[in-house]
Amino acid sequence: MLLIRCPYCGLRPEVEFSYGGEAHISRPEDPNALNDEEWGDFLFMRANQKGAFRERWVHTHGCRRWFNVLRDTSSHEIHATYEVGAPKPDVPGAAKPVRKPRARKSAKP
Amino acid sequence: MVLLGEPEKAMKRFSALSLARNAFTHHENWPRQWRSPEPKPDYDVIVVGGGGHGLATAFYLAKEHGITNVAVLEKGWIGGGNTGRNTTIVRSNYLFDESAHLYEKSLQLFEQLSQELNYNIMMSQRGVMNLAHNLHDVRESKRRVYANKLNGVDADWLEPEEVKAFCPIIDISPKARYPVMGATLQRRAGVARHDAVAWGLARAADDRGVDIIQNCEVTGFRIENGAVTGVETTKGTIGARKVGIVVAGHTSVLCEMAGFRVPLTSHPLQALVSEPIKPVHPCVVMSNAVHVYVSQSDKGELVIGAGIDSYNSYAQRGSFHIIEGQMGALKELFPIFSRLRMMRSWGGIVDTAPDASAIISKTPVDNIFINCGWGTGGFKATPGSGWVFAYTIAKGEPHPLNAGFTLDRFTSGALIDEHGAAGVAH
């Protein structure tokens, strides 16, 4: 079981939390301006890194607030937790911050 | 005697006679079941991933389409991924037409696979029961039974007493925390031996000329003018006219190397086995509501599947509380197991798609094809998946059976929403 540091309540066991998947995906300002491909990307395409990954958790059985976690998906090591809106912490040991997901291409039929 | 440079001995057929003959030499003189060749400079088709699906793809490329200049590249050992880690439930009673047709094709291939491969895959059609615990479950289950029958998939609805008759160790008392209000039963469903499926397919593919290359990790793709020309591997660059990616939990990693995205997330899925006991459990029982699926192996161990961990992971292990919850549910349903010891647990990394259905598709890179998204339930699809994927690679277009399973459904919105339909799909 993971031990997760809620930025508001401190270190708590994983069972108190729920998972929210990839972090830093913002809802398009004007959904009507998107074509089907862009809308499909927003709904379904997700970064799924092996290694350092920024993700959302919510402290369901605690303060019920959402926050972000920088965690390694190979080792499960949690590098940092940070509040929504706070600057993204760097990956320890990495020369530069984690790469942004590459430009979104999507499938042709 | 095999001389250096001479091709290794051809496949030897298994038969009662060959078993008897080899008994005289204490079974020490069986030839190798498949070769371990060095990679050639190039192939017509490279299949990345030596799990059941990749091996089946290579086998059907050779058998159905006469394409034999094929390599299967596996970074570890064949069948060491989810194929060798799963709870081996094989069934075809899915709700939606697309799924029912594809899984039924696979079940029919499974039914002949031992004969076809000349390799005993220990297919045991002992019946799979999916339990209903509340009124909603009952309605959904009956709906699935009717849908299955319309699609020619065998299905029965059982009342609680009939459930008890089919599997006497289940507690059907109305006082139970999750009372059993009935079940669907697919009698042709059951279990098969996972390793045997991988080995049998490998042996038969090798016999038709396919090179199975283990300890060979794909680390990149050669792409020119939007089309693939080869792969980079830990054994050097290998040319390819076409490439099929069949790497389950690692699909996103490989697709990123090729420069396109897929709508998948990777999660741990765990299973465990108990100490061996006498035969007490005659069938396979699945319960979506309490999330139990359990059968008993020929060795006598209970084989029990757990749920996925919510978080993304590539670690091939999950959290303990998942197993704890699993054991509570198991004990509730089968009080007889309350003192049973659990011996081993392990995890695999499953690739889940937003609609819990597979993606068997062309990609934005010409001549790269993907077969993924089988998530928690693709063992049952092994031969069917290989069969349609071989067709897709050979023809460059999907077969009607996988036409609905393409990547562009995430743009068109034509999802195959087995998530809602099955809840969980092992």
Ligand SMILES: Cc1cc2nc3c(=O)[nH]c(=O)nc-3n(C[C@H](O)[C@H](O)[C@H](O)COP(=O)(O)OP(=O)(O)OC[C@H]3O[C@@H](n4cnc5c(N)ncnc54)[C@H](O)[C@@H]3O)c2cc1C
């Ligand atoms: C615990 C558990 C229980 C399950 N229970 C069931 C069940 O009861 N019924 C059912 O139908 N399904 C079940 N499943 C799902 C089923 O196991 C999978 O859907 C299926 O086995 C996938 O087969 P595959 O060949 O696609 O993947 P795998 O067998 O995982 O094969 C993929 C292969 O790709 C290789 N690979 C990865 N990256 C590279 C690379 N860069 N280069 C070369 N090779 C690479 C891996 O080493 C691996 O061997 C279960 C899964 C798990 C984990």
Ligand SMILES: [Zn+2]
């Ligand atoms: Zn909190």
